[in-house]
Amino acid sequence: MNVSKPQSFRPDDPRVVLAAPDEPLLTRAELRELEAAEASSLPAVIESAPKKRRFWGKLFWSAAGGLVSLALGLAITNLVQSLFNYAPWLGWLALALTAIASLALLVIAGRELFAIFRLEKIERIQKRAVEVLVSDDRDEGRAVVGDMISLARTMPRLAKGRAAMENYSRDIIDGADYVRLAERELLSPLDAEARALVSSAAKRVSLVTAISPRAAVDMLFVLFNTLFLIRKLATLYGGRPGVLGMFRLMRHVISHLALTGGMAIGDSIVQQVLGHGLAAKLSAKLGEGVLNGLLTARLGIAAIEVTRPLPFAALPRPTLSDLAGNLLPTKKDA
Amino acid sequence: MALDDYLEEARLAGRAFADYGAGFFRPTVRLGVTGLSRAGKTIFITSLIHALLHGTRLPVFEALNSGRIARVRLSPQPDAAIPRFEYEKHLRDLIEHRRWPESTRAISEIRIEIDYQSKRGSDKTLTLDIVDYPGEWLLDLLLLDKNYEEWSAEALALSRQGPRATIASQWHTHLASLDPKGPADEQQAITAAKLFTDYLIACRDERFAMNLLPPGRFLMPGDLAGSPAVTFAPLDLPRDEDAPSGSLWAMMQGRYEAYRSRVVRPFFREHFARLDRQIVLADVLSAINAGPEALSDLEATLTAVASSFNTGRRTILSSIFKPRADKILFAGTKADHLHHLQHDRLENILARMVARASRRSELAGAATDAIALAAIRATREAVVTRGAEKLPAIIGTPLAGERIGDETFDGTQETAIFPGDLPELIEGENHEWKFKGLAAASHDETDFRFLKFRPPLLDASAGREPSLPHIRLDRALQFLLGDRLE
Numbered sequence A: 001m002n003v004s005k006p007q008s009f010r011p012d013d014p015r016v017v018l019a020a021p022d023e024p025l026l027t028r029a030e031l032r033e034l035e036a037a038e039a040s041s042l043p044a045v046i047e048s049a050p051k052k053r054r055f056w057g058k059l060f061w062s063a064a065g066g067l068v069s070l071a072l073g074l075a076i077t078n079l080v081q082s083l084f085n086y087a088p089w090l091g092w093l094a095l096a097l098t099a100i101a102s103l104a105l106l107v108i109a110g111r112e113l114f115a116i117f118r119l120e121k122i123e124r125i126q127k128r129a130v131e132v133l134v135s136d137d138r139d140e141g142r143a144v145v146g147d148m149i150s151l152a153r154t155m156p157r158l159a160k161g162r163a164a165m166e167n168y169s170r171d172i173i174d175g176a177d178y179v180r181l182a183e184r185e186l187l188s189p190l191d192a193e194a195r196a197l198v199s200s201a202a203k204r205v206s207l208v209t210a211i212s213p214r215a216a217v218d219m220l221f222v223l224f225n226t227l228f229l230i231r232k233l234a235t236l237y238g239g240r241p242g243v244l245g246m247f248r249l250m251r252h253v254i255s256h257l258a259l260t261g262g263m264a265i266g267d268s269i270v271q272q273v274l275g276h277g278l279a280a281k282l283s284a285k286l287g288e289g290v291l292n293g294l295l296t297a298r299l300g301i302a303a304i305e306v307t308r309p310l311p312f313a314a315l316p317r318p319t320l321s322d323l324a325g326n327l328l329p330t331k332k333d334a
Numbered sequence B: 001m002a003l004d005d006y007l008e009e010a011r012l013a014g015r016a017f018a019d020y021g022a023g024f025f026r027p028t029v030r031l032g033v034t035g036l037s038r039a040g041k042t043i044f045i046t047s048l049i050h051a052l053l054h055g056t057r058l059p060v061f062e063a064l065n066s067g068r069i070a071r072v073r074l075s076p077q078p079d080a081a082i083p084r085f086e087y088e089k090h091l092r093d094l095i096e097h098r099r100w101p102e103s104t105r106a107i108s109e110i111r112i113e114i115d116y117q118s119k120r121g122s123d124k125t126l127t128l129d130i131v132d133y134p135g136e137w138l139l140d141l142l143l144l145d146k147n148y149e150e151w152s153a154e155a156l157a158l159s160r161q162g163p164r165a166t167i168a169s170q171w172h173t174h175l176a177s178l179d180p181k182g183p184a185d186e187q188q189a190i191t192a193a194k195l196f197t198d199y200l201i202a203c204r205d206e207r208f209a210m211n212l213l214p215p216g217r218f219l220m221p222g223d224l225a226g227s228p229a230v231t232f233a234p235l236d237l238p239r240d241e242d243a244p245s246g247s248l249w250a251m252m253q254g255r256y257e258a259y260r261s262r263v264v265r266p267f268f269r270e271h272f273a274r275l276d277r278q279i280v281l282a283d284v285l286s287a288i289n290a291g292p293e294a295l296s297d298l299e300a301t302l303t304a305v306a307s308s309f310n311t312g313r314r315t316i317l318s319s320i321f322k323p324r325a326d327k328i329l330f331a332g333t334k335a336d337h338l339h340h341l342q343h344d345r346l347e348n349i350l351a352r353m354v355a356r357a358s359r360r361s362e363l364a365g366a367a368t369d370a371i372a373l374a375a376i377r378a379t380r381e382a383v384v385t386r387g388a389e390k391l392p393a394i395i396g397t398p399l400a401g402e403r404i405g406d407e408t409f410d411g412t413q414e415t416a417i418f419p420g421d422l423p424e425l426i427e428g429e430n431h432e433w434k435f436k437g438l439a440a441a442s443h444d445e446t447d448f449r450f451l452k453f454r455p456p457l458l459d460a461s462a463g464r465e466p467s468l469p470h471i472r473l474d475r476a477l478q479f480l481l482g483d484r485l486e
Helices: A028-041 A051-086 A088-135 A138-152 A156-168 A175-211 A215-236 A243-259 A268-275 A284-307 A320-327 B003-025 B041-054 B087-095 B135-143 B148-159 B169-176 B186-203 B248-272 B284-290 B292-306 B316-321 B340-353 B355-363 B473-485
Strands: A007-009 A016-018 B028-035 B069-075 B108-117 B123-132 B277-282 B327-332 B367-372 B380-386 B389-396 B415-418
Touching: A051 A088, A088 A138, A088 A175, A088 A243, A138 A156, A138 A175, A138 B340, A156 A175, A175 A215, A175 A284, A175 A320, A215 A243, A215 A284, A243 A284, A284 A320, B003 B248, B028 B041, B028 B135, B028 B473, B041 B069, B041 B087, B041 B108, B041 B123, B041 B277, B041 B473, B123 B473, B135 B248, B135 B292, B148 B248, B169 B186, B186 B248, B277 B292, B277 B473, B284 B292, B284 B340, B292 B340, B292 B355, B327 B340, B327 B355, B327 B473, B340 B355, B340 B367, B355 B367, B367 B473, B380 B415
Parallel strands: B028 B123, B028 B277, B277 B327, B327 B367
Antiparallel strands: A007 B415, A016 B380, B069 B108, B108 B123, B380 B389, B389 B415
16 A cells, blocks of 8 residues: 655755645646546537438538539639739739738638637636536636636736636635635626626616517617627636537527526526516507517526636525616516 | 422523523623633633723634624623633733643633624613533533432443543443442542542543543532542442442432432533534544544544533523523534644545534534634744645744654754644544554654644734734624624
């Protein structure tokens, strides 16, 4: 069992190295090995079941994409060539424009990719944090919080919380406690703002729905408002999604909403609205507005849960009545 | 159940009712700092008070860290008859003289008032009462429900096992010469009690580190020294017979009963029956130091002691008539004797040792947790590289006279120490302890060696009182008090 017997060394012995305060005892490589070992021991994700269909789908989209790019390339080449035939200077101009356009496209693509990586990183942090909260694993907790701190580096307003967290790296704190501490230190200012964002979006939606003349108008408004809200929340929590990232986020938010029971029938506030017949007592339009506002708030909560880098553990999860309570000022009178 | 048992229950309920009334106007938490002797109760209490008073770094303790605690102050204690916990003296010992407080000889008490703002925003005050007592007395709880014959048989059986048999040989020889049914003789009783006490004291030596040694006042008599209540000993008794009157047996029995009603029950009534929260400190490392027998002994002691706690979920009825501790924290103390990479293993060992006790409390509705704790951290951490091998080590100043391998320390020189790798427990596997401790091997042959260190050298510059370093004191506080400060 023991290879090494207990023994003593003089502190000035060159072999004795004082542990640097914030240096993890496992090296990065060791940690990655550990992660890999753990990942392989975890049960496979259920999503991977319909692999075959995915393969053919992917094949189709890649092939079709290739065809489209070929066609585009051919069209541009033809255009440049015919312009050269017309007048050489026009040809050169077209060539230069093509070069500039492709450079810009490259940069945009790079940015989109980068944004997706960022979103993925946040998702990964969140997933790992959930695991640490259960396992209370110290090294993994340190690693997650380390990633969280490096994410926070891009958010100037978190400087104070970040400094506090870096200060704590000397203390011996267990995994779950460390994640909770990071949540308290780093996310409480962001949470307050996220609540304000969702709450104001919900108010805006309910107002516009109530006064808009046509259903199409408020549908469009709700759509844009929602996209805008998700984007703002993601940016707030360090995500900065691009166009592709927005698609991805939308998908996640909606599936999260579906998982947590879309309409939230169980939510007391909706029950109150429906149960007391408040919506019916008010004018139909106003009732519709309140309901739309509630839905927006509900979606906002789902978006917060998806975009937030750490799960709600130490801080209270926002509830519908926090965010949409002010939509129903007449609740008590009703 | 005898009449005096009912009386005792009635007394307990009456006391609880009075407390409930007082607590109604002044929310109070009675924190039970439970632990065997040398487990570090006094140090834990001192460190806890110091941390609260001076706002030490306690990142995990949410109320303090987020700034909701406005003021903490010591205030006069409720019981006029009990001495005050000598916080200032213990602190001076630790900081100025760098020595650990002397072992506790009598009971003492302290009250702390915490002004805080609740999460909802109202200003509140929480009163925290803490009692310190000699850890030896804790063992008396094991006698609460035993009569003399039961205790006598158990104590004898125990003294004939393992390393105890050799320690107890002298007492056993004297015991063989006694006739329980013979006439009572004071001198015989005195000799028997003396030899029995010697045996108990010898068991506590660092080499054996035994704990299951009731009755507690034999080890730490307090003001009872020499009185008949502590002048008795187990006898080799025949089964299914009654004590003839006037016999040695009857005398011993009478004294045992007196001990139980004069010493054990009041102690339980005044301190244990009234607790709201419990922290059980256990010096697991010293037991590991001594060997597998000491470890099993500690396990048996903790299980037995914990079975006499009132634990369980709080209900209105229970808090009026029979207060129960709804949170119990088991803490393996002196975690600073280990590198923090090994704390998980220490926690696992402790969790396994108290598994039965904590399951019982959880079934009753109480929350339990097991952590590795160092109320005052006396060491720093380092890594020793030896070829390709990296040994996680700790650096501290061992007390004068401590030895490791062939080296003896003088109490001034700092040393890096690798204490050995704690065994890793695999869940669900029935683990037999297989290692050599001091009870079976000499100083340079043991598998583990946990030395005693001096308190840390603190930087008292700039006229500020230095803060005491700790390990997981914040987690302990969060678990014990966090929800009462929300």
